[in-house]
Amino acid sequence: MNALWAALQALWMFVGLAALGFVLQTDLAARMSILGVRPDLVLAAVVLLARRRGPLVGTVVGFCAGLMQDGLTPDRVGLHAALLATVGYLFGHLRVSLLWETALASGVILFLAAALHELLLRVLLADGRWLAAGGSFLATGLPSALYTAVLVPLVLYAVPRLVRGRA
Amino acid sequence: MPEPHSDSQRLALAVYVPLALASLLLALLRPEAPARWAARGAAALYWPFRAVSVGAQQLTSLLVEREELQTQARELARARMLLAELRGENQELREQLRFAQRDTLHLVPAWVLAKQGDRLGQRVLINRGVLDGVRPGSPVISRDGLVGRVDALEAHLARVRLLAHRASAVSARVERSRVEGIVEGDPLEGLRLRFVPSSADVRVGDEIVTSGLGGGFPEGLRVGRVRALGLEQGGLLRRIDIEPAAPPEHLEDVFVLVAPDSSTGWGFLWAVPQPPTDSLAESVRTDRPVP
Numbered sequence: 164m165n166a167l168w169a170a171l172q173a174l175w176m177f178v179g180l181a182a183l184g185f186v187l188q189t190d191l192a193a194r195m196s197i198l199g200v201r202p203d204l205v206l207a208a209v210v211l212l213a214r215r216r217g218p219l220v221g222t223v224v225g226f227c228a229g230l231m232q233d234g235l236t237p238d239r240v241g242l243h244a245a246l247l248a249t250v251g252y253l254f255g256h257l258r259v260s261l262l263w264e265t266a267l268a269s270g271v272i273l274f275l276a277a278a279l280h281e282l283l284l285r286v287l288l289a290d291g292r293w294l295a296a297g298g299s300f301l302a303t304g305l306p307s308a309l310y311t312a313v314l315v316p317l318v319l320y321a322v323p324r325l326v327r328g329r330a
Numbered sequence: 331m332p333e334p335h336s337d338s339q340r341l342a343l344a345v346y347v348p349l350a351l352a353s354l355l356l357a358l359l360r361p362e363a364p365a366r367w368a369a370r371g372a373a374a375l376y377w378p379f380r381a382v383s384v385g386a387q388q389l390t391s392l393l394v395e396r397e398e399l400q401t402q403a404r405e406l407a408r409a410r411m412l413l414a415e416l417r418g419e420n421q422e423l424r425e426q427l428r429f430a431q432r433d434t435l436h437l438v439p440a441w442v443l444a445k446q447g448d449r450l451g452q453r454v455l456i457n458r459g460v461l462d463g464v465r466p467g468s469p470v471i472s473r474d475g476l477v478g479r480v481d482a483l484e485a486h487l488a489r490v491r492l493l494a495h496r497a498s499a500v501s502a503r504v505e506r507s508r509v510e511g512i513v514e515g516d517p518l519e520g521l522r523l524r525f526v527p528s529s530a531d532v533r534v535g536d537e538i539v540t541s542g543l544g545g546g547f548p549e550g551l552r553v554g555r556v557r558a559l560g561l562e563q564g565g566l567l568r569r570i571d572i573e574p575a576a577p578p579e580h581l582e583d584v585f586v587l588v589a590p591d592s593s594t595g596w597g598f599l600w601a602v603p604q605p606p607t608d609s610l611a612e613s614v615r616t617d618r619p620v621p
Contacts, residue, residue, distance in 0.1 A: 166338050190387075218342035226349045234371055241356030248353065252346040256339070287357065 166219065195314070200303060202311040203277050205232065209251045210276045211315075218255030225251025239288070246283050250276050266316040274312030281308055437585040438462055440470075443487075445578070451495030451517040452578050454478075458586055459486040467546065469587040475552030475575025476500070476540060477584055488586070492578050493521055493553070501543040502553050507531040510541050513553055513572065521554055521572040528561055528568050538572055548587065552576075 192201040205228050213221025229244035236243075254276050281304030289296035440456040447453075458464050460483045470477040470490045478498060482489035491498055494515035502523060503510040511526040523538060536556045542549025552575040560569035 166341055219338055219345060222342055222346040239357045241353035245350045245353035245357060248346060248350050
């Protein structure tokens with residue numbers, strides 16, 4: 164029960180963080196678009212929180228953040244919630260087996276998470292058009308995952324060090 | 331899927347499975363009501379974040395705009411200072427040269443009704459007269475340059491003595507070197523700038539404009555261009571032939587220059603002895619030369 168209570172307490176904070184992630188995704192990520200490829204900042208936030216707090220928090224935060232994304236694209240309510248909850252749950256388990264402290268490991272994990280998310284998203288949206296889904300994954304899904312995997316660790320690790328170094 | 335090893339992991343699995351299954355079912359069945367609720371909920375939840383985001387964007391754009399406006403204001407202040415300085419300098423120069431403020435010219439459009447020629451030269455009749463504000467001596471121009479001056483008037487009719495008329499004389503100067511002289515007309519030999527010393531700086535192609543001296547014409551009207559140079563008899567004066575800016579053979583639309591208040595303005599400056607005018611209209615109808 165204590166774990167459930169802690170998860171509920173953390174829920175409000177994480178809902179706020181997820182909402183902030185959404186603002187980042189809709190405003191900031193749109194400005195960071197390169198040739199139409201955007202970093203997935205919401206997914207990065209879910210993965211990073213799952214890393215810190217484990218699969219339960221990863222699941223809940225992923226579900227909330229996904230549900231918020233679904234609210235903006237009500238055509239498929241539940242799709243992003245299921246996907247981000249899955250990513251949060253899975254990558255919440257991986258925290259014990261990988262070196263999260265290094266930027267490279269963080270980048271690799273983020274790339275895998277983003278690629279898995281993009282792949283599952285296209286599989287569920289394919290409606291039998293597998294070739295188009297594969298093309299879309301290669302054309303925008305993988306570049307977006309790569310962009311996320313490069314950008315987020317860079318910001319999280321390099322920028323604070325630079326600031327500390329100058330200070 | 332990883333094996334649950336602890337209570338928290340079992341709890342995570344217990345939370346994940348129903349959430350993921352319910353979400354997937356929603357996504358695959360695509361019911362309408364949850365979609366509406368989700369959209370409304372997201373809108374309500376995101377409103378403060380969206381407001382902050384939009385506010386931040388507006389603040390940023392306002393700051394940028396403020397910076398641009400400050401830059402423009404600084405440039406305008408500099409331009410204003412420069413303008414004031416130039417205005418003062420201009421005023422000072424005008425005072426030094428004893429220039430009066432020039433009145434604004436009024437242009438009365440007219441067209442040529444008839445052309446008349448005699449042994450002294452050409453005149454034309456235009457469809458504007460004393461009731462249109464035209465006064466004796468009013469300069470007449472075309473878009474190319476000076477045409478002549480009014481020497482006879484009726485209510486809505488005026489006779490214009492062209493520059494090439496033997497009785498015409500216009501104070502003029504070479505625009506480039508400001509050498510001054512008098513432009514006189516000759517029906518056979520055309521326009522000439524006379525009374526210019528042989529040592530004066532004049533070149534073929536120089537622009538000749540009115541000098542404004544004598545009050546007959548305002549300053550700066552184009553008269554023509556130097557066509558040929560030579561020496562007058564005796565060799566003391568230059569012979570300067572001018573190609574007229576407004577050739578008489580191409581005259582159609584012209585403008586009469588009138589002072590803002592013709593009765594008290596430049597009218598007195600341009601006043602010339604008024605020849606008999608009773609036969610102007612008759613001359614148009616009969617196309618006979620006006621005496």
